[in-house]
Each structure stands twice: as structure tokens, then as C-alpha cells.
Amino acid sequence: MTWSNDEIAKLVEPDRVHRKAYVDPDIFDLEMERIFETLWVYIGHESQVKNPGDYYLAQVGRQPMIMTRDANGEIHVLYNRCPHRGAKLCTAHSGNARRGLRCSYHAWMFHLDGKLNNMPAMQGYDGTNFDINDPQFHMKKPPRVDNYRGFWFASLAEEGQSLEDHLAGSKLAFDQLVDRAPGKEIEVVGDCFRMVQQSNWKIFLENQLDSSHPGVTHESTGHAALTVESDIKKHGEEPPMAYGFLSDFKRIGFDGWTKFGTVGYPNGHATLEGYMGLRPTDPDTNEYVKRMYEAYGEEKAEEILAVDLHHVLVYPCLSIQPPLQQLRTIRPLGPNKTMTEIWHFRLKGANEAIYQRALGYYYLVNSPSTMVNADDLFNWWKCQQGLESDGGDWVSLHRDYGRDYQEDGVWHSAPDSMSELPLRHMMQAWKTYMTANGKGA
Amino acid sequence: MGEAALKLVESDRFALTEVSVETQLAVERFLFRQAEILDEAEWDDWLALFTEDGHYWMPAREDQEDGEGVPNIFWENLDIMRMRIRRNTHPHAHSQSPHNRLCHVVSNVIVEKVEANGDVIVRSRFHCAEYFRYQVRNFTGKYRHYLKKTPDGYKIALQRVDLVNREGPYDYVMQWWV
Ligand code: FES
Ligand SMILES: [Fe+2]
DSSP states (O other), rough: OOOHHHHHHHETTEEEEEEEHHHHHHHHHHHIIIITTTEEEOOOOOOGGTTTTTTEEEEEETEEEEEETTTTTTTEEEEEEOTTTTTOOOOOOOEEETTEETTTTTTEEEOSSSSSOOOTGGGGGGGSSTTTOOOGSSOOOOOOEEEEETEEEEEEESOOHHHHHGGGGHHHHHHHHTOTTTTTTTEOOSSSSEEEEESSSSHHHHHOOOOSSHHHHHHHHHHHHHHHHHHHHTTTTOOOHHHHHHHHHHHHHHHTTTOEEEEEEEEOEEEOOOOSOOOSSHHHHHHHHHHHHHHOOOOHHHHTTTTOEEEEEETTTTEEGGGGTTTEEEEEEEEEEEEEEEEEEEETTTTTTHHHHHHHHHHHSSTTOOOOHHHHHHHHHHHHHTSSSSOEEEEEEOOTTOOEEEEETEOOTTTTTTOOOOHHHHHHHHHHTTTTTTOOH | OOHHHHHHSSTTTTTOOOHHHHHHHHHHHHHHHHHHHHHHHOHHHHHEEEEEEEEEEEETTTTTTOSTOEEEOOOOEEEHHHHHHHHSSSSTOOGOOOOOEEEEEEEEEEEEEOOSSOOOEEEEEEEEEEETTTTEEEEEEEEEEEEEEEETTEEEEEEEEEEETTTTTBOOOOSSOO
């Protein structure tokens, strides 16, 4: 069906959302057009293309993109398409093309900034309308490309908010990712894990800040981790800190989960406060804090380390955990299929133990053998199954509705609540974008 | 780098070593029994297959030489294995109900090296069908074992598992070792 703005707006009420928002294929197409192919969407981190000639594939909505680094060290974002007969140019996720990108079909050659360099048997174009300097024969550039602190984004809208204005309060995620490095730089570790969720992209975002789910969804893992920890302690040893990230699921309990506030920033971004106690006083952490003091001075270092965040959602495509150096980006594939790229970063200048600790979390929570996300993925798939049925029309977002409060344009959850604020907040942003007909916001 | 990982790096991964029929049979019997333990979910026996500091390792990339300090698909010592068994068999391991069922075939068993102390490096191929949530999915790949010779028979110091589709994407999660 075709959806009018009025019909779209009716899908989102202040405290509930119609199931069609998650399952309708035409709504999905409109989301691609008005959200993913309009807003700033994450491409990748500069360290993914470390050396001249490096390239990395990305996706903006339905558009295949490629990020490159040219011989001068400049980063470019281009459509991954050959302007000759339209073939996709690169197919490997990443690689190095120091001498330029070469199409496998008829060998048109492109510079890393997308300009056409040459091709075999060029004399065949003499006297035709073909002109090697005409941009229509170059790889197309998205209308807007920008980066914030080394994190690259593209927007397919000609006009709209600048990247920084769009990121608004969520800039904190990137500041925290970078500033937590005593060396003031970070870089990706290896390749990302690519995991497909059998569910709508919004279900993933909604889960990230949902503090009412971990104790239930992850009960088995919390219990198992707690048991193993206590077995290790019985032998007089200290369990690795990463195990504690899992046993928290059991330890915290429903009362505990009410202690972590959520915040809703303009443009749909949101955060959940930290709960993992990542500022312990063990020798490894002390050594790290010492390096931070040396790098920034005590006052500034304390300011950086005082920020306690679990997740930052950068609408519509990122979930970032700065204290654990992790970033997940989503690439929606269909109303019921979502690709995630899960990245881990190394803090330059930090001691190895800090890296290992975060890597432990990355493994236990985000690897393809995860004992944590396994049950999340399962619940999201179940949500998708239920929402595709006629068993009911609405999704409830009522928890603590009416008790959130606003300060300077930023929403805060009521104290001691597991408010569904972030869910309501994101869906209100969704409604704004979806009824703006792709004009940005 | 752990001792067993170093041994795997140092060994020629294409080497064919002349071994006695007894050694070949003992190594094969060990690998077949390991597969059976997974298929039959005999978790105490599974844990007993490994040395105290043994690891089950599924690298995320071919060029990885060690599981330490890098992202892996599996990198598990006995503590994490115990955690996984407890978690997967917990009544509220939601995604694991109904439980899966595995069926392995292990083949192409080539003893690569026999150390002076009787330790063995052996490589093999496996195919594993998993019945999970009323569907069958398949895992295929290579094993490379560093087996320590102990008074109780062989024990796994390191098992490297290279899945043929290592780089993903993964449209499922792997909850049991394959
Ligand atoms: S389609 Fe690329 S060179 Fe012809
Ligand atoms: Fe979860």
C-alpha cells in the first residue's frame, strides 16, 4: 500500500506503536528512503583504511558504498558502482588497490577518489559524447560526507543538518571512545564480526537501552558465570573481570536495574548509564589511570573517566559502548532481516590488560559463539514472529510513561525506574523523519 | 603465546609422518570419541578431554597463530567451557530450547608430528550436521589437535577449528563446540 503522512503518523502514539511499523515492506522502503538514505549514516572508522589504496565496503540504506584512502592519505566515500555498464566494482569486504580500482568487466580504471583514470582501447570513444573528465563517467559521490573524530559518515540528502548538529548529544560516544586512549588515538582490531538478526532493525535499537530485559533474557548466563566465578574464588584465585560482565545479569536484580538512568537527546539518540563498575582499583586499572593522568593531566583525565555510559545509540544506525571500546553498526536488509557489523577498538597507549579485558567482553558478548546475544537474537526473532501475526496490533511502551522529565531539550528517565523512555523517544524521532518525506530534519 | 600454540606454528602443517598402526589407531579413536561425546552431550567426558590449561579455539582469521589477544569465534579454557555447559543446560537458556542435536563425521586423519615425549599433532577434517529449532544446518572445516600424552591417555592441549565459512556472515549463533 502507499502510506500517507497521516497514516504513518497514526502508527506511533505516545505510549504505543502499531505492529505495521516493524513488518510492513512498504514502510521498510520508506524507512530506507526517509531515514537511512537521508540522515547521516555510519560508514566506518578511519583505521579501517589505514594505508594508501585501502578500501572498505559499507552500505547506506540500500546503496552499496566504498570507503577508500588515496595516495595523499585522503579518505573518500563513493558509490560502489562502475559508471560504464553499472557493475558493482569491489566485492571483497576490504582490500588494497594501490594502483586504483579496476572493474572486472571491461577494465575501466578509477583513481581512489573515484575519477576515471583510463580504459583499454580508448580510441573507440573518439568523436562520441564520452568525455573522460565528465563526472558522469566517474564513480558517483554521495552528496555529503564528513567525519567526527575519525568516524566517517555519509548522508544522501543534499541538504540538512551538519554531521555535528545531527549527532548532537551522541557526540559523547565518539569523544569517549577516543579520549579514553592515553595515546589519544584508537584503531580497529582485526575485522568485524558480521551477524544477521532475523528481526527488524528497530527491535535491535530498542533492546540496547532496555534495562528491564537483562535479568530475564540473560538469566541462564548470569547464573552460569556467577557459579564459575565462585568456583574460581574457592580455589583462592581471582576470576577474570570479563566474567563479571556476565554474572552482573544475575547479581543486579530488578531493584538494581532501576538505578541506571536513560537519556533521550534531540534527533532520536539515547544513552543508558553504565552499570559494570569499570573503575575498579585493581593494579591494571590503576596503571591505566596513571597513564591517563600523564596524557591529560589529572583534572581532565578524571573528567573523561567520570563519564559512565553503558550504551549510546546514535540514531539510526549505531550502538556504541565506549568504556568497552565497542561499536555495532546496523545495515537493514529487509523488514525482518538486519546485518550487524560488530567492531572492537584498541586504545593506543593503554596497558595490555585493559585491552584484554575489553576483548574478553567482545568475545563473551559479541562473538558468533556469544552466550549473551544468543538469547537476545532469539527474543528479537520471536518478536518479529509475533508482530507478523494478527494476534494483536500494538506494541506497548507504557512503562513509566508520563514520569520522564525534560531539561534543556534533553529527556531523562524518572529516578529509580526502568522507564521505556528510549523506546518512546526513538519512535517519536522515527515519526518526525518518516513524515518529513526525506527532507532531513 | 601458549606452548601448544607455538608447537602448532613450528610444525609443518602439510607434513605426513610415518607412524605405527597403533599410534594411528589410538589418535583416530581419540578423535572419534571426541566427536561422539559432542553428539551425545556427555559434558563431564568433554571436560575430561582437555589438559588443565587446554583450549578449544576457533580463529576468526586464517592467519591467526594464537587465540590470545585477538578476536576469535571460540577461545575457551576449562572455566569458560564449564560456564557454557552450565548456561546451555540451564532451564532458562531460552534460545536453547528445544536442545540441538549434533552428528559428526571426522575423517582424513593425518598424524603430522610425534614429539619425543609421545605428544602428537594431528590434523583432520570434519562435517557436522546440527538439528536446531527444527532445521538442519551444517558446519564443515578442519581440525588441528595438539594432543598431550599422559598416563590417562591423550589430552587436548589445543584444538584449532577452522570453519570453512569462518568470515561469516553468521545468520545464527554457535552455542556448542563443533
Ligand atoms: S562495467 Fe565496469 S568496465 Fe564495463
Ligand atoms: Fe541483551
